[in-house]
Amino acid sequence: MDLDWERLVKRYVxxxxxxxxxxxxxxxxxxxxxxxxxxxxxxxxxxxxxxxVATLSSDLPHGNSPGxxxxxxxxxxxxxxxxxxxxxxxxxxxxxxxxxxxxxFAGYGFHPALGxxxxxxxxxxxxxxxxxxxxxxxxxxAWPQLPE
Numbered sequence: 241m242d243l244d245w246e247r248l249v250k251r252y253v254x255x256x257x258x259x260x261x262x263x264x265x266x267x268x269x270x271x272x273x274x275x276x277x278x279x280x281x282x283x284x285x286x287x288x289x290x291x292x293v294a295t296l297s298s299d300l301p302h303g304n305s306p307g308x309x310x311x312x313x314x315x316x317x318x319x320x321x322x323x324x325x326x327x328x329x330x331x332x333x334x335x336x337x338x339x340x341x342x343x344x345f346a347g348y349g350f351h352p353a354l355g356x357x358x359x360x361x362x363x364x365x366x367x368x369x370x371x372x373x374x375x376x377x378x379x380x381x382a383w384p385q386l387p388e
Contacts, residue, residue: 265375265379265382266382268379269386270383270386270387271388273326273379273383274326276376277326277331277376277379280319280322281319281323284316284322284334284337285316285319288312288313288315288316288319288337289312289313289316291308291312292312292313292316293309295308295309296309308344311340314333315333315334315336315337318330318333318334322334322380326380327380328377328381330380331379331380331381332377332380334376335373335374335376335377336373337369338369338370338373339370341362341366342363342366342370345362345363345366350362
């Protein structure tokens with residue numbers, strides 16, 4: 241049995257309409273922008289919904305963190321607004337987590353059990369996320385002018 245890997249990857253990983261991450265914002269259709277904004281809102285909403293509860297635990301290395309929990313809750317709420325309204329202000333707030341994480345790492349450090357490679361991966365991931373953040377805001381700002 242011969243598998244057509246190119247077709248499977250294109251079908252499940254890369255789809256021109258559902259994963260338009262390398263399409264310029266000016267060339268997006270409203271449907272493509274919807275998929276991109278919804279996917280981001282879902283990812284960030286779930287992640288920060290869990291973080292908003294988890295950071296209240298006293299088992300964390302820095303103890304009970306109500307400030308971090310409140311921030312995570314506001315990001316979760318902004319993600320819900322972004323998914324529902326595509327408002328640029330919600331997109332801007334949803335784009336702030338990589339900066340907040342980098343500030344957290346600078347202020348509080350990393351978990352003591354992390355090795356150097358883990359720390360490098362975390363910082364690289366936050367920097368990659370930060371590089372994507374302007375696109376998110378640009379897509380939300382362009383939403384009203386995008387063609388159907």
